[in-house]
Amino acid sequence: MRAVGMLAVQAGLAAGLSWFVADTVLHISQPVFAPISAVVALAASVGQRLRRTVELIVGVSVGVFIGDLLIYFLGTGAWQLGLIVVLAIVVAVVVGGGPALMVQSAATAVLIGTLSPVVENLEFPRFLAALIGGGVSMAVTAVLLPLNPLRVINRAGSPALDLLADQLEVTAGALRRRDAAAAQAALDRLRDNKEEVAAFNEAAQAAREASTLSPVRWESRQGPVGRYARAVEPVDRAMRNSGTLIRRTVTLIEDEEPIPEALPVAVLLLAEATRVLRREFATADEPDEARERALRAVSEAGRAYRAGVGFSGAVVVAQVRTTTSDLLVATGVEQEDANRLVRDSFGPMTRP
Missing domain, CATH: 1.20.58 (Methane Monooxygenase Hydroxylase; Chain G, domain 1)
Structure with missing residues (x-):
């Protein structure tokens, strides 16, 4: 509990702040992806958070691009959704992404493919929410609740x-x-x-x-x-x-x-x-x-x-x-x- 206590506090603070920024400051409708993105970035092992945040944002961008492109040309449906996910993962691999980027690309593609027909203008809020969540998680770990690096390395x-x-x-x-x-x-x-x-x-x-x-x-x-x-x-x-x-x-x-x-x-x-x-x-x-x-x-x-x-x-x-x-x-x-x-x-x- 001592080892993960700081992580729990960082994640809670990042989730609350990212929701506040997205909802109260920027007035994004139902900005659930902002706290999710913040927690996902913080869930990465310490030492990989900056990389995970970048992958998070790039993955969302890839998913949005692939989802919108295929929906425009092929429409929506079960087989279209499957194809969107396949291509999102392929593109994530081509751009040199790791597992986190692939997961984010595929998950965003699923959201775009399933919610775009009923939720208007989903793409930009999704990208902005990911950007807010990742940015807030970095601010929490770097400024608000920074880890003691000597304690981290000494423990391991x-x-x-x-x-x-x-x-x-x-x-x-x-x-x-x-x-x-x-x-x-x-x-x-x-x-x-x-x-x-x-x-x-x-x-x-x-x-x-x-x-x-x-x-x-x-x-x-x-x-x-x-x-x-x-x-x-x-x-x-x-x-x-x-x-x-x-x-x-x-x-x-x-x-x-x-x-x-x-x-x-x-x-x-x-x-x-x-x-x-x-x-x-x-x-x-x-x-x-x-x-x-x-x-x-x-x-x-x-x-x-x-x-x-x-x-x-x-x-x-x-x-x-x-x-x-x-x-x-x-x-x-x-x-x-x-x-x-x-x-x-x-x-x-x-x-x-």
Whole structure:
């Protein structure tokens, strides 16, 4: 309820305002399509509302055009209505529309095809109502009740970062105990990350939209919200590279390779860096501590490498370096600088 409470209030306000504008201000007769359009635009996932509003207006225009054109040449009836809907959807696809545009085109075509014979001058009020509804929905989300973009992205980004930190932590414990089954369970859970990554990506789009449309949020576009939103791709890479790390951990344990004391410490520090990164993102702090923990993980991985590791152990060490580089990029460090910091923290490559 907390997650959708703001959406409910936004939708109610947009519906009431759009009816007021269409009915009281512009005196459109029975402007039911205005509040419907407002709610449809707001029902789109946050981050897609601007696109949905444009599709709504374009879809109505396409439906009106196709409906009027065919009714003029073919008249009205059941087969004419079916043909109008088919052509409205085809035209919507041709102009590059998504499902929302197709639905709006078809629905408007149905209204034109069925109501035009009994309701005069339906076309322009329908288009105007869609324009009012879409415009009011944007005004509500941008000015009257704007979302907090940092809260939006943090709500969806935290599960992805927690998932990565949790499984790296489990892997560190599995290395200490030589527990291949625990490491395999961590790998299976990390691989099942589509829901968390998708939610993180969608929230990043929502945060960008909220900070772009709302004047009160403009300052956050290049600040904490922008940094958090740009972290989606490197965090996704960190998950994939951590998956390789954990997979080689399973093989390392099963092959009874040596496990230097510093190796599980390195993986644990990587988990801690991820957890600290989530906290610093949520509080809009500069992620200095997360960077420091990540580079300490690389330093410990260097110690483990020089102490002596087997084939799979060397891969685990390499993936600690790679994942650390991903996390540094997620904090806002340029890729080239991240690679240099990792090399410096790792230390000499030669073994005693």
